[in-house]
Amino acid sequence: MIKVGILGGAGYTGGELTRLLINHPDVEIVFIHSESNAGNKVADVHEGLYGDTDLEFSSEMPFDEVDVLFFCFGHGKSEAFLREHPVPERVRIVDFAQDFRLAAPSNDFVYGLPELQRDTIAKATRVANPGCFATCIQLGLLPLAAAGKLEGIVSVNAITGSTGAGVKPSATTHFSWRSGNMSVYKAFRHQHVPEIMQSLRTLQPSTSVVLDFLPYRGDFPRGIFCTEVLRTEMTIEEVQRIYEEFYASSPFTHYVRSAVDMKQVVNTNKCLIHAERIDDKLLITSCIDNLLKGAAGQAVENMNLLFGLPEDRALRLKGIGF
DSSP, X not given: OEEEEEESTTSHHHHHHHHHHTTOTTEEEEEEEOTTTTTSBHHHHSGGGTTTOOOBEESOOOGGGOSEEEEXXXXXXXXXXXXXXXXXTTSEEEEOSSTTOSOOTTOOOEEOOXXXXXXXXXXXXXXXXOOHHHHHHHHHHHHHHHTTOOOSEEEEEEEEOGGGGOXXXXXXXXXXXXXXXXXXXXXXXXXXXXXXXHHHHHHOTTOOOEEEEEEEEOSSSSOEEEEEEEEOOOOHHHHHHHHHHHTTTOSSEEEOSSOOOGGGTTTSSOEEEEEEEETTEEEEEEEEOTTIIIIIHHHHHHHHHXXXXXXXXXXXXXXXXX
């Protein structure tokens, strides 16, 4: 059995991760850490888990009793945590934050997008889970980069659900503001762009592509729907072949020859991708569940790879959802 510790388990991603892992036949959850909820039952916070688990949140972090740690922290907290809490070298880490996603000489984390570097993840000890927008956008573009076809300006529009902002309330997650509303934020300056560009250049080092990314807040709880537009001389038949061959061995990412929509992926670990050519423009549509393929589900994919299990182990279940 893989013995697991979860840090920062009271948020949305911690809840989804717990939901997946209590149903994983090869996993035993040793502890779920939360200072503010220590002693409280996990199901009293993640109410969709009533009847599924009697686990309680813990203030203790017995690193010597686990094989892998999941860091469900906010951005900037993982690096600080590791400075203050030495983790045994044998313990593997899957980090949800953006702290270690970009390559650097002092960074020993592997970027955890299985469709990009499945074999490298399998040999790693520390994995930086990709961002939710980054996952959806780059899965829509990676096959073109691998084929050397990604150049010029790519116009990206993507809308995300309110759970993408985390469990802590804010002015833009308040129901009366979010419901029936839509807004742009961090236009052209979103923090996920550097990790997307890093991945694209891994496959096409010479690319001069520019991403013009407009993120939107949606009035729904979960999911990401993304469109990517670029100019192309390829036929749609060539595009379809590139995508289908690139994702032929991926258990969760699928090229679909008909139009896709967000409801097809919510509460699953799938990414669905569709492309169509209109005049000289290529329109790519991709969609994921931000809490599963964009966070907890992909983290379990990475854990499965780290421990030599099938990548899709325990990830064919549908969650209850928000």
